[in-house]
Amino acid sequence: MINGAVWQGRRWIYLAEVRIQEGEPLENALRRFKRKVQQEDIIKEVKRHSYYLKPGEKKRVKAALARKRNRKKARKEQD
Numbered sequence: 550m551i552n553g554a555v556w557q558g559r560r561w562i563y564l565a566e567v568r569i570q571e572g573e574p575l576e577n578a579l580r581r582f583k584r585k586v587q588q589e590d591i592i593k594e595v596k597r598h599s600y601y602l603k604p605g606e607k608k609r610v611k612a613a614l615a616r617k618r619n620r621k622k623a624r625k626e627q628d
Contacts, residue, residue, distance in 0.1 A: 564591050 556562075567582040569575070586592060602610065 565589055 565582065565585045567578055567585060569578045
């Protein structure tokens with residue numbers, strides 16, 4: 550069994566889990582596990598919670614991402 554566990558507070562939280570089937574190579578199970586972690590956005594969540602952002606900073610980052618998204622959208626519409 551392969552699982553993605555995160556230590557939170559005083560306990561482990563299991564986020565993604567893949568059971569290895571009989572006769573299945575480990576590489577295939579790892580590939581399934583990586584896909585599942587990506588689908589559940591676990592990496593994004595861990596990065597987001599790895600440090601604290603003040604509310605004002607959070608607002609600035611959100612606005613900057615929105616500007617970037619709008620520029621990209623406008624660039625795609627021009628093409």
